[in-house]
Amino acid sequence: MRSSAAPAPAGNSEAPSAPPPPSIWVSLTSFRGTTSRKTDIYVGVAGFAILLALWSVATYFEWVKINYLVSFKVVVIRLYGMFAGYNADHSFIEDIAFSLYRVGVAFLLSAVMAIPLGILMSSYRIVNGLSEPIIDFIRYLPVPALVPLTVVWLGIGETSKITLLWIGTFFQLVLLVADDARRVPREYIEIGMTVGAKPRAVLRHIILPAMLPNMVDNLRITLGWCWTYLIVAEIVASNSGIGFVIMQSKRYGKVDTILAGVLVIGIIGLATDQAIRWAHRRYFAYLR
Amino acid sequence: MEPQSFIAIERVSKSFQADPRVAPISVIDDISIDIDKGELIVFLGPSGCGKTTLMRIVGGLETATVGRVLIGGKPVTGPDRKKGMVFQSYSSFPWLNVIDNIRFGLKFRDDLDVAEKERRAEHYLELVGLKGFESYYVNRISGGMRQRLAIARTLAAGPDVLLMDEPFGALDAQNRDFLQAQLDVIQRSEQKTIIFVTHDVEEAVFLADRIFIFSARPARILEEVRVCDILPAERTLEHKESEVFFRLRNRILGITRAQALRTEQIMMGASPVQ
Numbered sequence: 001m002r003s004s005a006a007p008a009p010a011g012n013s014e015a016p017s018a019p020p021p022p023s024i025w026v027s028l029t030s031f032r033g034t035t036s037r038k039t040d041i042y043v044g045v046a047g048f049a050i051l052l053a054l055w056s057v058a059t060y061f062e063w064v065k066i067n068y069l070v071s072f073k074v075v076v077i078r079l080y081g082m083f084a085g086y087n088a089d090h091s092f093i094e095d096i097a098f099s100l101y102r103v104g105v106a107f108l109l110s111a112v113m114a115i116p117l118g119i120l121m122s123s124y125r126i127v128n129g130l131s132e133p134i135i136d137f138i139r140y141l142p143v144p145a146l147v148p149l150t151v152v153w154l155g156i157g158e159t160s161k162i163t164l165l166w167i168g169t170f171f172q173l174v175l176l177v178a179d180d181a182r183r184v185p186r187e188y189i190e191i192g193m194t195v196g197a198k199p200r201a202v203l204r205h206i207i208l209p210a211m212l213p214n215m216v217d218n219l220r221i222t223l224g225w226c227w228t229y230l231i232v233a234e235i236v237a238s239n240s241g242i243g244f245v246i247m248q249s250k251r252y253g254k255v256d257t258i259l260a261g262v263l264v265i266g267i268i269g270l271a272t273d274q275a276i277r278w279a280h281r282r283y284f285a286y287l288r
Numbered sequence: 289m290e291p292q293s294f295i296a297i298e299r300v301s302k303s304f305q306a307d308p309r310v311a312p313i314s315v316i317d318d319i320s321i322d323i324d325k326g327e328l329i330v331f332l333g334p335s336g337c338g339k340t341t342l343m344r345i346v347g348g349l350e351t352a353t354v355g356r357v358l359i360g361g362k363p364v365t366g367p368d369r370k371k372g373m374v375f376q377s378y379s380s381f382p383w384l385n386v387i388d389n390i391r392f393g394l395k396f397r398d399d400l401d402v403a404e405k406e407r408r409a410e411h412y413l414e415l416v417g418l419k420g421f422e423s424y425y426v427n428r429i430s431g432g433m434r435q436r437l438a439i440a441r442t443l444a445a446g447p448d449v450l451l452m453d454e455p456f457g458a459l460d461a462q463n464r465d466f467l468q469a470q471l472d473v474i475q476r477s478e479q480k481t482i483i484f485v486t487h488d489v490e491e492a493v494f495l496a497d498r499i500f501i502f503s504a505r506p507a508r509i510l511e512e513v514r515v516c517d518i519l520p521a522e523r524t525l526e527h528k529e530s531e532v533f534f535r536l537r538n539r540i541l542g543i544t545r546a547q548a549l550r551t552e553q554i555m556m557g558a559s560p561v562q
Contacts, residue, residue: 185378187375187377188378188381190367191379191380191441193349193367194349194442194445194447194451195395196396197396205392206381209381284383286427
């Protein structure tokens with residue numbers, strides 16, 4: 001009893017029916033198999049469910065000391081308390097808003113500067129020659145190493161925090177954008193030049209649309225990096241933000257609050273990532 | 289003084305210096321060709337022999353190391369819409385649909401008003417048989433349709449000369465036959481001067497008024513074959529089965545086979561047999 005599908009009558013069928021589609025399990029586990037979008041979502045949810053189950057089992061049987069890992073339920077309750085109650089002089093919602101604002105502004109600034117510079121780097125040797133070595137130099141500096149300098153130069157306000165996030169993303173993004181622009185097929189550019197487009201028109205009507213799908217992917221990836229620098233930035237004499245909440249809870253050993261903060265960052269990250277992927281599928285359907 | 293030809297390739301040589309420590313590599317060696325208005329010229333030769341490079345020099349996309357190219361008496365200094373290109377791959381923009389791809393050829397023509405641009409886009413859409421596919425994106429049409437689309441866009445820009453770089457090279461045999469026949473029809477209706485690069489001898493014989501057979505690198509002209517004196521100007525696929533066609537094809541194949549062998553030897557580093 002291997003299959004529930006009715007076996008084809010032996011030998012004499014004139015139009016053989018299409019073989020039944022492979023089971024979901026087979027398509028999921030075969031080498032480079034393909035699955036439907038719906039299946040992918042279910043599997044993704046299942047991944048989270050497994051993680052949650054492991055967490056619950058570990059805390060239920062007290063495999064890990066309660067000081068280190070509290071149960072998921074405790075974290076959820078704590079999260080509810082954080083949203084409902086007050087932490088220091090402002091609510092957790094405000095902390096989230098502060099973090100979103102910092103990441104948002106820093107990332108927007110990075111993108112607005114990196115996209116034109118990256119495209120110019122790919123278009124003109126002089127721009128590339130002057131900027132690439134400097135960008136490479138800064139790119140390799142660990143962001144935390146720059147914290148003292150930004151504090152001395154910019155103080156402890158929003159400027160220094162946003163600057164740190166900006167340093168973490170801009171210098172990575174600009175090289176990725178330059179690469180995206182360089183990878184535009186030479187043919188596309190030459191088509192432009194042979195129908196009478198001047199360099200500016202080639203940039204606007206060919207290079208930009210041709211590189212856009214890859215660039216959106218790179219923006220999505222660097223947005224993730226921007227979030228990872230948030231904690232670094234919010235250590236800097238901050239009294240707000242998700243990073244601040246996490247750092248402060250560490251001082252009092254409040255594991256539940258730390259985990260709640262981590263959870264929120266993860267959820268925001270996942271949500272924006274999925275939103276950008278969705279937009280990518282919708283607006284760049286011509287690629288598939 | 290003899291009357292000036294429409295396109296004059298005058299003693300063009302090209303060499304690349306990939307590495308300053310070694311001598312430059314000669315790609316094209318002193319080629320001169322005169323082309324009349326409305327001719328379809330085929331550059332035939334083995335892959336990597338420099339025929340595409342010569343065509344790109346005519347298009348202003350590359351510069352000659354020595355010599356020059358004149359079109360209509362004026363030296364070529366760079367690319368413009370008077371010299372249209374049709375590539376083998378990436379020949380149209382995937383982010384635009386069929387009609388917008390054709391419109392792109394007209395986008396930078398300030399001499400035409402909107403209504404005239406629209407009229408011409410329609411004209412070329414019909415000319416290449418893509419009517420009904422206006423809203424299709426490039427990924428939804430076949431390889432043959434993509435190449436017809438590229439031809440339509442290039443013609444829409446109003447070029448004096450059409451430069452085609454193995455445009456049917458990636459198509460299957462049936463599609464290639466069909467497109468060759470269609471190109472013949474298009475050329476007779478549009479009266480364009482065409483330079484067509486290929487390594488397919490049959491394609492060359494079927495399409496060409498004149499074939500220039502290129503040697504292995506560095507490219508020289510081995511022979512000029514005046515197909516127009518042997519086959520009628522108006523050709524159908526039936527001509528491919530005629531004896532004249534066969535004999536001509538076989539004679540050219542003999543020359544190109546020897547060249548392909550030499551190219552292999554050069555590529556593998558053996559000293560070329562002189």
